[in-house]
Amino acid sequence: MVFMFDESAGKDSFSIRGDGFKYLIKVRRHSVGDEINFRSFSDTAKLYKYKITSIENRSLVLELLEVSLHEVKPKKTLHLGWCIIDSKSIEKVLPSLCEIGVDKISFISCDRSQRNFRLDFKRFERILQTSMQQSGRSSFMKFDSFKNVKEFITEFPQTKIFDFCDKSLDDYSDIDTVLIGCEGGFSQDEREFLKQKDVFSLDTKMVLRSESAVMAVSSKILL
Secondary structure: OOOEEOOOEOEOEEEEEHHHHHHHHHHOOOOOOOEEEEEOOOOOOEEEEEEEEEEOOOEEEEEEEEEEEOOOOOOOOOEEEEEOOOHHHHHHHHHHHHHHOOOEEEEEOOOOOOOOOOOOHHHHHHHHHHHHHHHOOOOOOEEEEEOOHHHHHHHOOOOEEEOOOOOEOOOOOOOOEEEEOOOOOOOHHHHHHHOOOOEEEOOOOOOOOHHHHHHHHHHHHHO
């Protein structure tokens, strides 16, 4: 754990009980005198260093040692347009996407997206919170949604399209927005609409699941 989120971060002193206490003492095995970094949800750029001054049966007390401006963010910004798939599959890769530095995900209801999938952005943010504490990232990933591919491309005309084709790229440095389809790929109508855009693929003969493609393409661009 690089730091821990707490709404009291920034105060001269505060106490932790409940699950936070169990995690720090029972799991992380911290003791009196240990120093722990915290961030607050309201200003994630600031890093607060605290010292554990006392531990009781079910609570611990921390005192502020120092405050610093310490942002941890990727060198490059990447915006993913991701056609909606099963939210359980999305949740499995969200921590990894957070760790490699994806800045924003726009979820798009494309022709082959199943209509019964419901996206819970609040739950996604809780997953990101844990990932950020482990990786050190200081900024939350952003989320929004679009009703179809055309609406997304109209707003982000510079988007590059990942699809099955013969064109692979040697240089990913100019990509800041990329569109990736759901299971089964884009429909014929969507491909017709996208045919004038810059379409690329990866140099593999394997058929990638949507979440595998998202991870692979994001890693190529960001890492």
